Amino acid sequence: MEIFTQQLINGLVLGSIYALVALGYTMVYGILGLINFAHGDITMIGALVALTVVQALAAAGVPAPLVLVLAGGCAILVCSLLGLSIERVAYRPLRRAPRLAPLITAIGVSILLQYSAALIWGKQYIALPKLIEPAAINIGGAQMTTLQLAIFVLACAIMAVLLWFIKASRMGRAMRATEQNPDVAGLMGVNTNAVIAFTFVLGSAIGAVAGLMVVLYYGIGHYFMGFMLGLKAFTAAVLGGIGNVGGAVMGGLLLGIIESMASGYIGDLTGGVLGSNYRDIFAFLVLVLVLVIKPSGLMGQAGGDRA
């Protein structure tokens, strides 16, 4: 039982990171009908920027909480600017183009970001310098660190604020209006270009926070780390119903739990034929199943495909 609890905790923490990244996918898809495949790599850039800031400041003896705030701040700033410029340069000119064009551009941007990062940071794994020494908490025999708890709580807080923001704020209303019909929203006085740019900035900023979390959690960064994370988050978004913000949260948490349970128990279930190195199968099996059985996802509206 305590093993089960432990796997559940592992899954929830992993899932909350997936969910944060999935938000970026789902918000952009909701408004533009575009799958922004570069989003995983924006998260990677956020992670590496945070890592660099931590490396620079930790050596200088700056206190840990301040380092974290500065690292997060720099990552958010860089990613926001990056999201803004990618939208302006790569996607906006293609807004009225056939749907395939921006998709291919997105993949191009993703590769551009990866190899730019490889040039800047090199191809080796980068280690996080010693910064915080998280304490352990015992929950029903399972062990959780304060860091894991902080990641989970912060992720949930960000998601709750975002849901509230979209539901209640003026900008959130503009986003929903643009989502329903950009042309009509424009006629009603909504500056749709600004709304779309804002959505990219918001998604990228949340991605940057997720990147910082990954770096703190695993203590390691790499120019290719955004690829798998992006794919998983995309799967989570599809699982929850792409375009639906609440669905991305649910899909992310669910995917984290599925993965954790699968890699924990697959060896026993298959009698040792499949090992835990096959855990990625589950994430993508989920993707295939959702697309075949319920393409609109768990919380998506059927036939809501507008763009």
Added chain:
Amino acid sequence: MHKALRHTLIATLVTTLIAACGQEAPPPPKAEAPKAPEVITVKIGSASPLTGPQAHIGVDIRNGVQLAIEDANAANVEIGGKKVKFEMVAEDDEANPTKATTVAQKLVDAKVAAVVGHFNSGASIPASKIYSDAGIPQISPSSTNPKYTEQGFKTTFRVVAHDGQQGPTLARFAAKTLGAKTVAVIDDSTAYGQGLADNFEATAKSLGMKIVAREHTTDKDTDFKAILTKIKGRKPDLIMFGGIDPQAGPMVKQMKDLGIKAKFIGGDGMQTPNFIKLAGDAAAEGVMASIPGLPKEQMPGGKAFLEKYKTKFNQEVELFAPMGYDAVMVFIDAMKRAGSTDPAKFLPEIGKTNYQGVIGPIAFDEKGDLKNGPITIYVVKGGKWEALETVKPEAAQAAATATGSAPAATAPAAPAAEAAKK
């Protein structure tokens, strides 16, 4: 009219060129004709990653080769009565198996007499076919996958102990020195990692240790919480990992997060300073790993070599420079005994090598593996790797039994299922 003429001219030109090339292709064989110049030049290839994340190790090997060649030239080596000048041809294989075959072909085309390389098992194995086809002897300074010398090639040698020796040595160390009774084995699903883990597991079982879990991850993963949680439930005394530092570091860190108290041991792929950085000092403390060969300070020719290397390159020896150096010396030694620099003539002599190198006595078994290569176990103490114990592998026999039972990967299913019932 003009056009036709031009075509004819081009055609003639091309034919002449082809003919010229054709004539060039079979060059006069090794200069053994009496009219050959007094000094003959012999090229020695060096193939290792010179760019990318493993460049520091690859450059280290190349420096070792360069040092050996300079020493040999300074000593005015004479082979078969002729003065020989050695020349290094260094190539970069980027630690990439595909690039390795290209590099191998390049070295063959450059007519090297022998090759020191490659660094990675994944590169040495595909390249070895090309050297074998060309009849050029190859000594790898560092590749430890048993398969490298098991392909039936007469041209493959290595001057390190292989995983078939390293795995069992780790297992014996775990049983005897650590007194481990139950062990969980994890590998990274690569030729190196899985081979090491399989060899460890086979010997561990034969020594009466219980394998409570056998898990696999990949060489790209950084999240091991799920498999470590499963292992935590089985409460092993020891966790053995076959893989390299980018996985081993986060793995050890996550072990600590999960409150796993088991000891942790692995192979040479994780015995790096980077591992300690990735894991963090606190989690890395007490972790053990083996490395084939003696600690560089304890090598018979170690101290002098380290100093010479430092003066020449103004940096410390990373890892395999002494092996690269000795590999060249083994070639030259064989050439001297054969009285020829022709690979076909001195190749049989390499197998009969009995040479006292920097790393210790070098002799090869019938497969081309280093006989009685020592293995050193290191432990992290105060944020640094320290040599703990040097073990001579119980030679070829132990290795043979271990590699013989390689398909043991699926075997732990029984104890695993048993433990799950609890």
